[in-house]
Amino acid sequence: MSSLRILLRSLAVAGLSAVLIAPASVARAEPTPAELTKQIEKSSTELERIVESYNKLNEDIKTNKATAAKLAARIGPLQAQVEQSRADVGVLAATAYKTGGLHTARALLEPGGQSSLPERLGTLDQLTRQRQQTIAGFTSSQRKLIDEKTQLDVTLARQAAQAKQLKAGKKKIEADLARLYELRRQAYGRATEAPAKPGSVGSAPAISGSAGVAVRYAYGAVGKPYVYGAEGPGGYDCSGLTLAAWRAAGKSLPHNAAMQWNATARISRGSLQPGDLVFYSGLGHVALYVGGGQIIDAPSPGRNVTKRDMDIMSIAGYGRVR
Known part of the structure; x- marks a missing residue:
């Protein structure tokens, strides 16, 4: 056998061995939950x-x-x-x-x-x-x-x-x-959240006036899906929910968080009352304050309207519907 053929065979064996002993970690790992x-x-x-x-x-x-x-x-x-x-x-x-x-x-x-x-x-x-x-x-x-x-x-x-x-x-x-x-x-394991069970967030607090109407509406929307551009009754996005809640109370708001910021009066955190709006950093999200440090909001695509703590992210400010 010529020296050239011996050299080629040696290189082929070495290459195959390298492939066989290469660590499995080179393969792309699936992302963790x-x-x-x-x-x-x-x-x-x-x-x-x-x-x-x-x-x-x-x-x-x-x-x-x-x-x-x-x-x-x-x-x-x-x-x-x-x-x-x-x-x-x-x-x-x-x-x-x-x-x-x-x-x-x-x-x-x-x-x-x-x-x-x-x-x-x-x-x-x-x-x-x-x-x-x-x-x-x-x-x-x-x-x-x-x-x-x-x-x-x-x-x-x-x-x-x-x-x-x-x-x-x-x-x-x-x-x-x-x-x-x-x-x-x-x-x-699924693209969207399962519908919430009826009454899973309890009953709406007893609040008088138009703010009470808005809060009761928001409680009634809990569990409905986030639907972009929607203002109910089957689904909502964040500003669509606050719009619909206050529309039920006879007040008109635009369907956009930043525009709702401009349409409401500025108040402090200490002055918050149920029915007020909570605006988040960049004015890309808005929620309805329902008392006790809680909000009801339409969180994001794939999720349902929910009641949760208002400090979900950095807060830009608070607004009272005029």
């Missing part, structure tokens, strides 16, 4: 921020739709005014042509008759002013109509861009949710 839980918490926090941005976009679209409707309602009467002004100017022009504008002016200025020259000049001046006012009314109405139409076009264009952005945001949320649910499956 603790590692999966950490990933789930991180993904949930990031996803909730995206959901709240999605909700804000929805609120902006609602505002723009309302603005567009008001503008459209104003354009109708303005259009009618412009058309009437055009008709009025046309009548003035036709009358001047038929009666002979110069002849009328000359008759007013010629001596004779009972009217004095100043009176005749005053009549002519009044006719001139009336005509100028009619024409000015036509041009101002026309300018206003053009301005309103321009505003409407800008609003509708913004609305179309937002709708496109909303569609893209929804796609991203759905993809992120699929990944999150898969992580939950690996960690807990």
